[in-house]
Amino acid sequence: MTNAIQRDLATAVELRAVTREYGSKQARVRALDGVSLAFPAGSWTAVMGPSGSGKSTLLHCAAGLERCTSGQVFLAGRDITNAADAELTTLRRREVGFVFQSFNLVGSLTAEQNVALPLKLAGHRMSKKDIRAVLASVGLGDRLRHRPRELSGGQQQRVAVARAMALRPAVLFVDEPTGALDSTSARTVLGLLRGMADTAGQTIVMVTHDPAAAACADTVVFLSDGRIVDRAQRPTAREVADRLAALEG
Amino acid sequence: MFALSLSTFRERWQLFLGAIVTVVLGVALVQSSLLVLVSGTSYVEAVTLLAMTLGIAAFLAIFIVGSTFAFTIAQRRRDLALLRLVGGSRGQVRRLLLSEALLLGVIGTALGVPLGLVVMRVQAWLLRDLGFVPATFAARWQDWILGVSAGIGLGVSLLGVLAASRRAARVRPLEALRDTGNAARVMTGGRWFFGLLFLAGSIALVTVSRFAGMDGAVPLSINATITAAVALSLLAPLVVPVLGRFAGGLVGANLRDGVRRSASTAAPLLVLVALVLGLSGTLSTMSEAGHRELQQDLAGDFVLASADVPRVPGILVASTETAVRTSLADPGEDEADDEEALVVDADAYQQVHRRAPVAGSLRDLHGTTVAAAGVPLGVMLAIDGVARRVVAVLPESVNAGPAYLLPRDSRPAIGPARTILRVEPGVTVPEAQPADEWIANQSSKQDSTNSGIMTVLMGLAGLYSLIAVINAVVIAAAERRGEFAVARVTGMTRAEVVRMALLESWAVAAIGLVLGAAAAAGTLFGIASAVSRISGSTPVSVPWQALVVVVAGAFAVVGLTSVCTSLSATRRAPVTLIAARE
Numbered sequence: 041m042t043n044a045i046q047r048d049l050a051t052a053v054e055l056r057a058v059t060r061e062y063g064s065k066q067a068r069v070r071a072l073d074g075v076s077l078a079f080p081a082g083s084w085t086a087v088m089g090p091s092g093s094g095k096s097t098l099l100h101c102a103a104g105l106e107r108c109t110s111g112q113v114f115l116a117g118r119d120i121t122n123a124a125d126a127e128l129t130t131l132r133r134r135e136v137g138f139v140f141q142s143f144n145l146v147g148s149l150t151a152e153q154n155v156a157l158p159l160k161l162a163g164h165r166m167s168k169k170d171i172r173a174v175l176a177s178v179g180l181g182d183r184l185r186h187r188p189r190e191l192s193g194g195q196q197q198r199v200a201v202a203r204a205m206a207l208r209p210a211v212l213f214v215d216e217p218t219g220a221l222d223s224t225s226a227r228t229v230l231g232l233l234r235g236m237a238d239t240a241g242q243t244i245v246m247v248t249h250d251p252a253a254a255a256c257a258d259t260v261v262f263l264s265d266g267r268i269v270d271r272a273q274r275p276t277a278r279e280v281a282d283r284l285a286a287l288e289g
Numbered sequence: 290m291f292a293l294s295l296s297t298f299r300e301r302w303q304l305f306l307g308a309i310v311t312v313v314l315g316v317a318l319v320q321s322s323l324l325v326l327v328s329g330t331s332y333v334e335a336v337t338l339l340a341m342t343l344g345i346a347a348f349l350a351i352f353i354v355g356s357t358f359a360f361t362i363a364q365r366r367r368d369l370a371l372l373r374l375v376g377g378s379r380g381q382v383r384r385l386l387l388s389e390a391l392l393l394g395v396i397g398t399a400l401g402v403p404l405g406l407v408v409m410r411v412q413a414w415l416l417r418d419l420g421f422v423p424a425t426f427a428a429r430w431q432d433w434i435l436g437v438s439a440g441i442g443l444g445v446s447l448l449g450v451l452a453a454s455r456r457a458a459r460v461r462p463l464e465a466l467r468d469t470g471n472a473a474r475v476m477t478g479g480r481w482f483f484g485l486l487f488l489a490g491s492i493a494l495v496t497v498s499r500f501a502g503m504d505g506a507v508p509l510s511i512n513a514t515i516t517a518a519v520a521l522s523l524l525a526p527l528v529v530p531v532l533g534r535f536a537g538g539l540v541g542a543n544l545r546d547g548v549r550r551s552a553s554t555a556a557p558l559l560v561l562v563a564l565v566l567g568l569s570g571t572l573s574t575m576s577e578a579g580h581r582e583l584q585q586d587l588a589g590d591f592v593l594a595s596a597d598v599p600r601v602p603g604i605l606v607a608s609t610e611t612a613v614r615t616s617l618a619d620p621g622e623d624e625a626d627d628e629e630a631l632v633v634d635a636d637a638y639q640q641v642h643r644r645a646p647v648a649g650s651l652r653d654l655h656g657t658t659v660a661a662a663g664v665p666l667g668v669m670l671a672i673d674g675v676a677r678r679v680v681a682v683l684p685e686s687v688n689a690g691p692a693y694l695l696p697r698d699s700r701p702a703i704g705p706a707r708t709i710l711r712v713e714p715g716v717t718v719p720e721a722q723p724a725d726e727w728i729a730n731q732s733s734k735q736d737s738t739n740s741g742i743m744t745v746l747m748g749l750a751g752l753y754s755l756i757a758v759i760n761a762v763v764i765a766a767a768e769r770r771g772e773f774a775v776a777r778v779t780g781m782t783r784a785e786v787v788r789m790a791l792l793e794s795w796a797v798a799a800i801g802l803v804l805g806a807a808a809a810a811g812t813l814f815g816i817a818s819a820v821s822r823i824s825g826s827t828p829v830s831v832p833w834q835a836l837v838v839v840v841a842g843a844f845a846v847v848g849l850t851s852v853c854t855s856l857s858a859t860r861r862a863p864v865t866l867i868a869a870r871e
Contacts, residue, residue, distance in 0.1 A: 096466075105374075105463040125379065132462070133376035144371050144465055148300030149293070157293075158375040187300075203375070215466070 051114070052081040052211045052243040053102050058111035060097050060266075071097040072108070073266035079211070084237040084244040086254040088280060089263035090288045095247040096215060098263065102245060103136055103213045104128045116210040133162040137209035139233075141216035143196040145188040145203075151175060152184045155203045166206060178202045178232055194225025201232045205240075212236070214246040218253050230256045251280040262287060294388040297368075303767065304364065305389075307760025308357045308449075309396055311753065315350030315445050316401025318749070319343055320438045321409035325416070325428040335421040338742050339412075341511075345564070345746060347445065348515060349753040352560065354393070354449025356522075356757065358386070360553045360764055362457045369457050370465035379458040386457050390450035391443065398442030405438065406430075419741040452479070476526050484523035491517035491808075495815035499822065506819040507571060510812050514567030517808035521563075522556035525804060529555070532800050540792045550765045554794065555801030557757030558843050562805025564750045565839050567812040569743050569832040573736075574813065577830045578687040578820040580732040582644075585824075587728065589641040589709035591721035596706040603716030608637035608709045611702035615693070618671040630659075630672070630693035632702035638694070641709040649681035651694070660694040662686065675699075685823045747835065751842070758843070759850050762794060766854035773859050787855045794851035798843050 060072040071094040079085050079102075089095050100106040101113060104120045112121045116135040120128065137158075138144065145154045152171050159166045175184060178198040188196050197217060204212050214233065218226035234256050236242040246257060254260045255277040262270035264287050272279065298305060326339045362369070369382055377385075409428050416422045456477070491513045498509035529551045533544030544551050589608070593599075598607045611632040616625040635654035645651075649666050659670055660681035668679045672695070683694065710718060722730070773786050781789070817829045 100463060100466075105461075105466075129373070129376065129378045132374065138374055140466060142466070144374065146293075146368060146371060148296040148368075153292075153296070157372075161372075161376045161378075161381060 050080060051078040052116065053079040053245060054114040055098070055102060056112040056114075058098075058101055058108045058113060060094075060101055060106065061109045071266055072101065074111070075263075075266070075268060077261065077268060079243065079245050080259075081210075081243050082237075082241040083258040084233070084242075084246065084256070086246045086248060086257035086260045087263055088249060088251075088254050088260055088284060090249065090284065093263045093287075094266040095249070095263055097266075099213055099215055099245065099247045103138070103211075104131060133158065135210040137204040137207045137212040139197070139200045139204055139212065139214045139217050141219035143188065143193070143200055143220075145196055145199055147188055150185050150187055151180060151191070151199045151202075154188070154199055155206050158203060158207050171206065174202045174206045175199070177205070179228070192225070194221050194228060197221060197225065197229050198232065201229060201236075205236060208240065208242075211243045211245060214244055214248075216248050216250070217246065218248070218250050226250075226253070249284070251277045251284060254280045294385055294392055297385075298389065298392055301361075301365075304357075304361045304764060305393065307756055307763075308354050308393055308446075309400075310756050311350050311353045311357070312393055312397025312442055312446055313401045313404060314753070314756070315346050316397050316438050316442045317405035317408045318346035319441045320402065320405035320434055321412050321428075322346065323437060324405075324409055324431060324434055325412050327431065328428040329416070329422050329426060332416075332422045332426075334419075334738060334742075335416050338416070338421065338745060341742070341746055342412075342749060345749060346753075347441070349560070349750065350445045351449050352519070353557065353753060353757045353760075354446060355452060356553055356556050357760055357764075358390075358450045358453035359456065360549070360761065362386075362453050362460075363549055364764060364768055366460055366464055369460045370462050373460060373462035374465045382460070383454045383458045386450055386454035387447065390446040390454075393450075394439075394443035394446035397446060398439045401442055402435065402438050415745060419738075419745075421741070455479075480523050480526075484520050487516045487520035487523065491520055491811060495811055498815045499818040506816060507575065510571050510816040510819070511568060513815055514563050514571075514809060514812040517567075517811050518560045518563035518805065521804045521808050522552070522559050525552040525555055525559065525800070528804060529797075529800055532796070532803075539789060540796060543789070543793050544796055547765075550761075550768070551797045551800065554758065554761040554765060554797045554847070555804065557754040557761065558798055558801030558847075559805040559808065561750055561754035561843070562802050562836075562839055563808035563812075565747055565835050566806060566809030566832065568746060569835050570809060570813045570830065571816045572743060573830040573832055574816050574820060575687060576732060576736050578824050580728065582687050582824050583728045583731060586642050586644045587709065587724055588643050588711065589724050590712050591710040591718045592724055592727040593708040593710060593718070593721040596702075596708060598708055598710070599718060599720050601712075601716065601718050603713040604710055604718070605713060606637050606640045606709075606711040608634060608641045609697075609706055610638070610691075610709070611704050611706040613695070613700070613702060613704045615672050615695075616674075617693070625671070628693060629691075630695050631691040632695045632697055632700050632704075634697050635694075641711055644684050644686075646681035647684050649679070651681050653680035654694060654696045656696065656699055658696060658699075662692045673700075687820055687824050743835075751839075755846060758846060762847060762850040763854055766790070766851070766858050769855075770858045773855065777859065783859050786859055787852060790855040791848055791851050794847050795844060798847040802840055802843060 055075050055077045058072055058075045059070065062069045062071060075098060087095050087098060097106065101108045102115070104113065104115060104123060108121065112119060114120070115131065120131065146157065149157065152175065155171050155174060156166050172181065172184060175181060178201055180195060180198055180202065183191060183195060188199070191199065217229055217233070221229065230253055233244060237244055246253070248254055255275060258274060260272045260275055260280055261268055262283060269287065270283055272283070322339045322343045326336060329335050372382060372385070413426060413428045417424055417426055494509050494513035494516060498506045498513065526548045529548050530545040533541045596609045596611065598604065613630055613632055615628055615630050617628045618625040635651045639651050646660060651660060654660050657675055657677050658680040659672060659677040660683055661670065661679050662683040662685060664670065664679050664682065666679055666682060669676050670679060683692070710721060712718065776786050777783065813829055
């Protein structure tokens with residue numbers, strides 16, 4: 041229900057003049073330098089940039105995991121710039137999902153239990169049938185009872201994607217989803233994300249430096265030294281790679 | 290939440306093993322000590338020993354469960370952050386840990402109750418063997434103890450986990466995304482607060498114990514040892530890097546880097562040394578002081594173990610002193626206490642004892658009167674139903690002097706008696722013991738009681754510390770698998786890595802031992818000044834033998850565990866470990 045309402049809004053996440061600085065006075069590093077950026081609802085945006093360009097910081101600020109030094113962040117229609125921990129927790133339960141490079145599954149739980157965990161924490165029950173259906177849709181119908189360490193990297197990442205699918209968050213934040221995967225597994229995971237964007241209208245904010253991953257997105261935004269320097273609509277992997285090379289050169 | 294706790298428990302049982310053993314042991318010891326205590330309330334030495342066992346078992350159990358969980362929180366930061374990331378609230382994280390504590394308590398109780406039955410037999414046998422209870426003594430099972438045991442099991446677990454769960458709730462979701470989760474500050478506000486609070490508490494206890502009477506000084510100084518040990522183990526992270534500087538090289542750098550790890554390993558050793566030195570030092574200082582007091586007080590040449598003075602020429606004075614049990618009520622109180630008193634002949638008594646009353650005079654000790662310690666002149670005491678006036682105030686005594694003297698002319702004296710004799714030079718009384726020999730005998734009797742108590746308590750503390758130290762070393766080594774692999778890839782051989790870990794853990798053990806000695810030194814200072822206020826001399830007696838055993842044992846156990854765990858952590862080829870990150 042809430043998801044449907046949020047989707048009508050034009051922007052799912054918006055950053056207004058966000059600056060994020062680290063370190064003490066002598067060694068001050070500015071990871072984000074006055075970034076203003078809106079992520080449209082129902083579409084997949086990739087944020088690209090060389091190492092140290094502030095990609096991850098941007099994702100963390102947008103998801104409310106890190107506070108920005110100045111500026112404002114809106115998520116699912118709410119100002120979360122100075123939100124209290126309890127409010128952010130509720131937000132993470134209902135509006136925000138994560139898929140990360142390091143998979144981030146709870147090691148002691150099975151694939152099934154990992155998928156059901158966010159809903160369980162929010163106090164919702166999910167039927168066994170639904171959980172199995174979600175896992176089957178990512179091709180893990182026969183791996184329900186396996187723990188993360190009994191699965192390959194690609195399979196673990198698919199469990200993480202299934203977890204996001206089951207949650208159907210307003211925004212799915214994805215950080216280097218293919219960073220630790222071989223190319224076949226990477227293609228599978230990207231295909232699953234593309235499917236979520238197309239069929240369910242899932243809003244995805246993805247950070248990556250893999251041109252092939254970025255090329256799957258609807259829009260690609262280029263970040264360098266904490267500033268947005270370029271953007272492209274549905275570019276090919278080669279175009280992304282060329283622009284990235286230009287930035288790094 | 291409970292299901293998650295259960296699966297965490299199954300998955301990471303190594304982390305909890307130490308805590309489980311600790312709770313099981315705690316439940317067993319408390320249960321058995323209570324049962325034995327209830328069955329034998331009339332044996333003073335047994336009660337003292339059991340009460341101390343109870344206190345130490347409960348304290349150490351909470352302390353070890355607490356430090357184990359604090360340590361596992363540091364290890365599981367990533368998991369906990371992940372839980373927060375997918376929508377877990379702070380309350381849910383706390384509930385997760387508290388239900389782990391609940392599980393721990395249930396397992397601990399279930400295993401602890403049957404073990405307690407075994408411990409009860411051992412304890413009863415031990416008390417009989419030490420001669421604290423008669424040979425026919427046996428402890429009885431009581432049904433209500435089940436409730437107490439369950440309460441202890443759950444209580445110890447929950448109390449131990451409470452602080453850790455608060456810290457866990459503060460883990461930030463972002464930490465799930467960083468490789469190293471232990472960037473968190475070790476010296477948290479709470480750690481500072483409680484560290485300084487306990488330090489202030491132990492300073493206060495030591496100060497008070499200097500002015501408290503001898504009866505109060507011992508428990509006060511034992512409590513001071515415990516609080517000082519807790520304070521120093523909380524503040525240990527401050528000291529570890531300082532000492533790490535002395536170690537130098539890679540070992541020193543590792544010590545400074547792994548402050549929490551080092552402090553966790555050092556803590557149980559710290560507590561052990563503080564308890565061993567503090568307790569046994571207190572007891573041996575007391576018995577040494579008692580010995581000196583007897584020497585100063587006794588002006589006789591021979592001591593006879595009966596009231597029958599032999600007809601030997603040359604005896605100048607014979608002071609017969611009979612120990613009687615009396616029931617004594619303070620003025621205005623109905624309830625009477627059982628007290629031991631000496632029935633004496635005042636004139637003879639004064640001639641063989643040098644310690645004079647602090648007020649009044651023993652010359653007046655005739656008729657319905659009494660000489661008492663710690664009671665003002667002129668007060669009426671009801672002794673065995675007879676109202677007696679206090680005519681002399683006896684000096685405070687470390688442990689040898691009598692608390693009440695009754696005149697022979699007003700009290701029939703039936704009971705164990707001794708007679709102190711003063712003779713002309715050169716006269717010997719064959720039936721009697723020379724005074725020096727008698728004093729030495731008295732002291733060694735006291736000492737054997739003390740060493741009986743000490744052996745039991747130290748065995749107990751040693752057992753707990755053993756569990757805690759092994760636990761800490763094992764958990765720490767699991768964490769360092771990756772680090773060891775990196776060290777090997779950068780050119781260290783397996784033997785060098787193991788040696789590095791060994792040196793490091795020995796350095797940590799040394800830190801724990803030094804800090805524990807510091808905590809005990811404070812206590813001994815307190816008890817020594819309490820003794821010197823009463824007896825005028827300061828005989829600090831350091832139990833070197835126990836110290837040597839503890840130090841050697843600590844290095845052996847820490848070293849052995851360290852070598853075993855680092856060998857097992859480096860068994861696989863380093864490359865596989867670096868490549869396969871969780």
